[in-house]
Structure formats: C-alpha cells, structure tokens
Amino acid sequence: MSDLQHQLKEYYADVIDSVGDGVIVLDDRQLITLMNPAAEEIVAVSRSLARGQAFVALFKGDDVLLEMVDKTSATGMTISDHENIVLKRGGRITPISATTAPLLLASGERIGTILVLRDLTNIRELEGAVRQADRLSTLGTLAAGLAHEIKNPLGGIKGAAQLLQQELPAASELQEYTEVMVREVERINRIVEELLNLASPKKLQLARVNLHQVLGDIILLQKSAIAQKRITIQQHFDPSIPPILVDEALMTQLFLNLIKNAVEAVGDSGLLKVTSRVLADYSMTQKGERTSRMVAVDISDDGPGIKKDQLEQLFTPFFTTKTGGTGLGLAICQKIVSEHRGMIKVDSEPARGTTFTVMLPLIQ
C-alpha cells in the first residue's frame, strides 16, 4: 500500500471513529468488518471481539435488527426504524433507532451492509418529562379553579367555629371539638394555598446561588430534626460546580421536599446520600444553538423503594401513600424543576431504595 493510500485509510478510520452514532459495517457474508467506539458502547462488546464475528451471533434475539440487515443485504434497500428496537446488554435496556444501508462500490456493486445505531435513552427521558409537564399543566388549571371555589366557604366555616369557641364557656368539653374544626380548616387552607401556588406561574427571582450551601443548610436542619433516629445523611459535593442562576427559595423548597421524602421513606434508621455532579453527556440546546452543561443532584435513600405501578403516579398532584400526606410535594418539585428548564427523574426498586435526580442547566 502506498503512503498516500495508507494515510487515506487512517483518515477514513478516524472519521468513522469520530461519528457520535454507532456504526457497524458487515461484509457480504454478514461478518462484522468494522465497528466504531460509539457502537462498542451501545452494543457493549469490544470491537476486537466483534471483528470477524457473524452479525447473527452478536445480535441473537434482536429480531428487528436481524430482519433489517437481512432485507438490506438481500435487496439493497435502506431501512430505518426509530420505534421498535431495544437492546438488552449487561442488565441495561437501551432504546435505539437503527438504519441499515447497502455498502456500495463506486461501480455500484454491493459489497456489504452498513448499520447505524443511535442511543435514544436521553431523548426518551426528555419526551417523558414533556408529557408529565403537559399533564401537570392541565391538572393545575382545573385545580386552581377548584381551589378558588373552596377558599370562600372555608373562611365561613372557620369564622363560625371561632364564634362558637367564644360563645362556649372556656372550660366546656366542647372546646376540644371547635379546636379540631379550626385546626383542620387551617390544614385544608394550607393545601389549597399550595395547590394554587402549583397552578399559578410565578416569576423566578433568579440570582447566582451556591447549591451546596442550600443543600448543606437543609441537611443541617434535617439532622437536628432526626437526631433521635439512627439515620445517617452523607453528602458528596463536586467542588467544581460554580454558583448557578436559580431561584434560591424555590431550590430550598425543591430539595427540602425530596430530602424530607427520603427521611420519611427510611423510617427510624437508614442511609441518605446527597450527591452533586456535573453531567457531561447531557446538554440542552439553548436559544441560538449554544449547548450548556447540566448539574445533577442525586438524593438517594435505602428505604423500601417504590412499586413499579406507583412510579408513574408519583408526580401527579395528590398521589400519596402516607396518612397525613398531601401528595403535593413531588408535584411542586416537578414544577420548580421545569420552571428552571431542568428535569427530575426517579430510579427505584422495591427493597433496594430510591434515587431522585434533579438536573439543572448551569446557565439559564
């Protein structure tokens, strides 16, 4: 091979290796001849291992992909599928889109098949977040109307109960009942207020905030509240995270809700971890096509975890499994996060514990 040919070959190899999508090239017998690093990651097989292997051997059970490759190598057709393919590798399930295209020589002769794979995990997560936000906004509008209607009669009941309190002799046993009435009316009132807050968009008071300070303060506060219990709270903060532009009061509310839920989940003893990190592989496109990195805060506990069928309802207003809970905590969290153009997700399995992850853009 001449020097020039050699250089060209390396150049093309570098080009393929640099493509962000997974690329796998098969020869006319469907043996793997080439695989780039992105494909290695998606398929979870090293290319030295894959090279020379039959495609069917590596993708046994992935029927849609096998069918696509067969069809392309038989007919020369280009085929794409963005919906139906999930790869199960090493305990991980990855939704992917795939395209198969014929590998053609300049003469038009078909000498193999090119398979391009794209990891859709991040896209699916974003789609989920958008659906959730949509549902919340419809519910919010409804709830706000209802909340308004409830507040006036509540005021009436409270006023009447207080009058009764004044009319009854101070020593009367009935005073106990009036106290219950006033207390419970106030409780409903608080719930309704929270609901109204949830439904009405408020302007964010943005300022540069040191997230670690906010988290540290909440943890300190919680530690004194749980001093009697055997609960350990660990914090692992990435010192390289700069102050970020957020609404400090809302951040406090957000993380307080999550940390309180974790404390409530573990009961009398358990381990909570609050971790911050910079997300390198997550970027959201800003207006003007600038991408910004995101910071992630994980709040995990080793509590009982959440059943699969409940996971979908967690962020729905009023979903609660606690006696005395309002079920608004996570709905409020969701709203705060989406107002900051971030994402919140939950990862939980019964008996293994729960991790809530909040992702916020470093730049608003």
Ligand SMILES: Nc1ncnc2c1ncn2[C@@H]1O[C@H](COP(=O)(O)OP(=O)(O)OP(=O)(O)O)[C@@H](O)[C@H]1O
């Ligand atoms: N860390 C966690 N571990 C297990 N379950 C959780 C956890 N966080 C939330 N949940 C579940 O999600 C439900 C909804 O949480 P949310 O914070 O919205 O309401 P709540 O905690 O029940 O009530 P409130 O926040 O108003 O006191 C909880 O009732 C609980 O079942």
Ligand SMILES: [Mg+2]
């Ligand atoms: Mg809660």
